[in-house]
Amino acid sequence: MPIILRLDVMLARRKVRSNVLARAIGITDANLSLLKSGKVKGLKLETLEAICNFLDCQPGDILEYHPEQPPDIVGEDLKRAG
Secondary structure, eight states, X not given: OOEEEOHHHHHHHXXXXXXXXHHHHTOXXXXXXXXXXXXXXXXXXXXXXXXXXXXXXXXXXXXXXXXXXXXXXXXXXXXXXX
16 A cells, blocks of 8 residues: 555654553554554544644654556557557
């Protein structure tokens, strides 16, 4: 998946334990663990807002986008034309 959660990095930077964050934002330790490991398919904006508020950070501090390599469309078109 091209979206990577870096919640563990921000927790370490802020020296906050996972269970403290989970309690503060109202989710279970298990759900926070899934978020940290990136094993989720979605994230409520409400939850992201609560995380950013508690950790005093921006969504971009937690989320990274690494696009999957798209096919070389130009190269393919040139091969077909030639």
